[in-house]
Each structure stands twice: as structure tokens, then as C-alpha cells.
Amino acid sequence: MTATRGLEGIVATTSSVSSIIDDVLTYRGYSIDDLAEHATFEEVVYLLWNKKLPNQSELEQFKAELSEASELPAELLEQMKSLPLKNAHPMTVLRTLISMLAMYDKDAEDMSTEGNYKKAIRLQAQIASIVTAFSRIREGKDPVSPKKELSFAGNFLYMLTGNEPDEISETAINKALVLHADHELNASTFTARVCVATLSDIYSGVTAAIGALKGPLHGGANEQVMKMLSEIGEENNVDSYLDKAIENKQKIMGFGHRVYKNGDPRAKHLREMSKQLTTITGEEKWYTMSVKIEETLKQKKGLLPNVDFYSASVYHSLGIDHDLFTPIFAVSRISGWNAHILEQYEDNRLIRPRADYIGPDKQMYVPLDQR
Ligand SMILES: CC(=O)SCCNC(=O)CCNC(=O)[C@H](O)C(C)(C)COP(=O)(O)OP(=O)(O)OC[C@H]1O[C@@H](n2cnc3c(N)ncnc32)[C@H](O)[C@@H]1OP(=O)(O)O
Numbered sequence: 538m539t540a541t542r543g544l545e546g547i548v549a550t551t552s553s554v555s556s557i558i559d560d561v562l563t564y565r566g567y568s569i570d571d572l573a574e575h576a577t578f579e580e581v582v583y584l585l586w587n588k589k590l591p592n593q594s595e596l597e598q599f600k601a602e603l604s605e606a607s608e609l610p611a612e613l614l615e616q617m618k619s620l621p622l623k624n625a626h627p628m629t630v631l632r633t634l635i636s637m638l639a640m641y642d643k644d645a646e647d648m649s650t651e652g653n654y655k656k657a658i659r660l661q662a663q664i665a666s667i668v669t670a671f672s673r674i675r676e677g678k679d680p681v682s683p684k685k686e687l688s689f690a691g692n693f694l695y696m697l698t699g700n701e702p703d704e705i706s707e708t709a710i711n712k713a714l715v716l717h718a719d720h721e722l723n724a725s726t727f728t729a730r731v732c733v734a735t736l737s738d739i740y741s742g743v744t745a746a747i748g749a750l751k752g753p754l755h756g757g758a759n760e761q762v763m764k765m766l767s768e769i770g771e772e773n774n775v776d777s778y779l780d781k782a783i784e785n786k787q788k789i790m791g792f793g794h795r796v797y798k799n800g801d802p803r804a805k806h807l808r809e810m811s812k813q814l815t816t817i818t819g820e821e822k823w824y825t826m827s828v829k830i831e832e833t834l835k836q837k838k839g840l841l842p843n844v845d846f847y848s849a850s851v852y853h854s855l856g857i858d859h860d861l862f863t864p865i866f867a868v869s870r871i872s873g874w875n876a877h878i879l880e881q882y883e884d885n886r887l888i889r890p891r892a893d894y895i896g897p898d899k900q901m902y903v904p905l906d907q908r
């Protein structure tokens with residue numbers, strides 16, 4: 538048995554949720570470029586879970602279901618206030634609270650298809666309520682309840698800030714949510730599928746996935762990108778920063794990808810948004826610095842930006858706290874996790890690969906008092 542490091546190139550399952558073929562990303566066969574330009578996040582979530590785009594009445598009903606499910610259990614909100622939120626990373630808080638939600642869900646152990654679909658809706662709606670309520674509570678503010686008439690993206694910003702967003706901000710968040718929704722068998726989605734393939738419940742699968750997304754080699758990279766941009770400070774410092782990083786063999790956050798070798802098709806949309814939003818805020822430096830980093834790394838290392846690179850300056854321009862960048866990724870990606878979890882349940886088999894043992898052989902047991 539020979540191991541393939543990081544399972545690179547290993548095809549571990551079939552899936553009809555999303556595909557990456559020749560660097561082109563599609564959700565259920567629809568190109569990400571079309572969806573990013575035209576679709577609402579709600580339409581995309583419906584598509585991922587129902588294998589087809591909704592018609593008008595299906596979409597209205599779906600939005601109403603999401604809206605109805607968005608209220609958090611009052612006890613959970615109370616408990617949230619007593620947690621040591623100030624010292625915890627928001628992804629740690631999110632992982633814990635999503636897990637706790639199961640304790641308030643009477644259907645938590647219902648493994649029927651209908652039961653799991655219902656819980657997918659609750660999770661999708663409530664993850665946005667958790668992230669925004671958490672952000673407000675740690676600032677000493679009261680959580681804001683969503684408004685029925687607002688879109689998912691609009692409500693997210695409304696619940697975060699307490700103000701209805703302008704059209705440009707709402708469109709930007711909607712597009713970012715669409716672009717992050719699913720991505721074939723990435724690390725967090727694989728984690729979710731491994732977890733539920735034991736026939737564990739959907740809350741366990743999503744909780745495990747949040748843990749995997751948190752890492753800086755995966756979703757956690759977007760927060761690290763902003764940290765890097767802040768450290769570099771201005772365009773003139775880009776060359777010296779990158780030269781030093783390359784010399785020290787340091788990984789540059791937001792660059793490289795296991796699957797894309799000619800570039801991440803989501804990055805160009807986020808780059809455009811970064812340009813637009815930084816122009817509006819008057820902080821063009823985040824965009825121009827990012828472009829310089831992109832050009833320099835392409836030339837010096839052949840490295841290209843991934844989805845996490847320009848999303849950092851996009852979220853920063855929307856006034857979002859940097860440690861909420863990865864939780865926002867989770868608010869979107871939970872749609873993909875749920876789609877994959879439902880797909881795994883549809884045709885389940887335990888996921889259990891092998892390890893190529895490289896430890897010592899034929900050890901003799903020595904009693905404790907003789908060691
Ligand atoms: C949503 C997402 O999850 S997108 C990914 C987000 N993560 C990041 O942006 C973190 C930075 N990027 C990385 O660490 C990697 O590119 C990953 C984790 C995304 C992919 O990793 P892998 O497929 O295992 O590639 P691996 O790390 O083996 O890199 C291959 C080569 O490219 C180099 N490389 C890859 N990415 C980078 C990077 N960001 N900075 C510097 N060098 C890099 C590696 O050092 C390695 O070089 P070597 O062959 O000379 O040793």
C-alpha cells in the first residue's frame with residue numbers, strides 16, 4: 538500500500554452537486570460566472586439542494602421558509618451572552634453554537650429525508666443569525682431580528698449592523714455568498730461527508746466541517762490575507778515583503794490551489810468587486826496593493842490568487858471585522874455542506890480509507906516498573 542500525500546488527485550466519491558473541470562466551476566451544471574452575475578444566494582441554495590433552479594413561487598416559498606427558520610432559540614441567545622466571547626475566535630464560537638443548536642432541535646435525531654431537509658433550512662437560516670448576533674453581543678449591542686422583506690444577503694448586513702444596507706453592499710455580499718457556496722470535495726465538505734457517512738446527524742456533519750474550514754490552509758486564509766495586507770501597509774512595500782516571504786519559504790495566504798492550476802475562476806469576480814468597493818470607500822490602496830501582489834507572485838513564483846485573496850479587501854471595504862471573514866465563508870458554504878450531506882445520505886457507504894503504516898515493527902511490551 539502506498540499513500541498519496543494529502544489524497545491529491547484521489548477521486549473519493551461521485552457527486553452531482555458541483556464540478557471543477559478544466560478550471561471551470563459549475564453548480565449542478567450552471568457556470569459560476571452566470572450564477573455570480575445573475576442569481577440570488579437563495580436561488581443558488583435552492584439549486585444545490587433541489588437539483589434545479591426554482592420558479593418564482595418555489596423561490597418565494599423557499600425564502601419564506603428560510604425567513605421563518607431564522608429566529609434563534611431564546612435560551613441559546615441567553616447562553617451566548619454568558620460565553621467568554623471576547624477571547625474566542627468567532628469560528629470557535631460558531632463551531633460551538635452550531636453544535637449547541639442541535640440540543641434545541643426536536644428533530645435533531647430525525648434521519649428521514651424530509652427531516653434532514655428541514656434541518657438544512659434551519660441551519661442555513663440560523664448560521665447567519667448566530668454570526669451576526671455574536672458580532673453584536675461582543676460589542677455590547679442587542680441582536681437584531683431579520684426582516685421578512687429583505688433578501689438573505691440584505692438581512693445578513695441588516696442583522697450585523699442594525700441598518701438596512703445600500704444596494705451596492707447587498708449586491709456585493711450576495712455575489713460573495715454565491716461564489717463561496719460550493720466547491721466539490723474541498724477539505725470541509727469532505728469532512729462533513731466523512732462524518733455523516735457513519736450515519737451521524739447533520740449537526741455533527743456541519744460542526745465538523747466548520748472545524749475544517751477554520752484552518753488557514755482552507756477558509757481561514759481570508760482573514761490571514763487581510764492581516765498580510767495590513768502588515769505590508771502600502772504598495773511600495775510589496776516587493777520587499779514578498780522577497781522576504783519567498784526567501785523564508787513562507788506560504789502567501791490567498792494564493793495557490795490544490796485543484797486549479799491556471800487560476801481560480803472565482804477570483805476575477807472578487808477582484809472586480811474589490812476594485813469597485815475600494816473606489817467607493819476611498820481606500821484604493823487595498824486593491825492596488827493586492828493587484829501588485831498578484832502580478833509579482835505570478836511573475837516570481839507562478840502562483841495565482843484563490844477565492845480567499847480578493848474577498849479580504851471586499852469584506853474589509855464593507856466595514857466587516859476581519860475575524861468575521863471566515864464565519865461569512867461558513868454562512869455561504871453551509872449550503873454546499875448541506876447539499877453534500879443530503880447527497881451522502883441518499884446513497885451512503887462508510888468512508889474509511891487505509892493508512893500505509895510507517896511506525897516501528899515487532900515491539901516487545903516492557904512492564905511499567907521496568908521502563
Ligand atoms: C477556500 C480555500 O480553501 S482556497 C485555499 C486557501 N488557502 C490559502 O490560500 C493558503 C495558502 N495556500 C496554500 O497553502 C496551498 O496553495 C494550498 C493549501 C491551497 C494547496 O496546497 P497543496 O495543493 O498541498 O500545494 P503545496 O502546498 O504542496 O504547494 C505546491 C508548491 O507550491 C508552493 N505554494 C503553494 N501555495 C503557495 C503559497 N500560497 N505561497 C507560497 N508557495 C506556495 C509550495 O510551497 C510548493 O512548492 P515546492 O514544490 O517548491 O515545495
Ligand SMILES: O=C([O-])CC(=O)C(=O)O
Nearest residue numbers: 719720722723724795844
Ligand atoms: O476546493 C478547495 O480545495 C478549496 C476551495 O477553493 C474551496 O473550498 O472553495
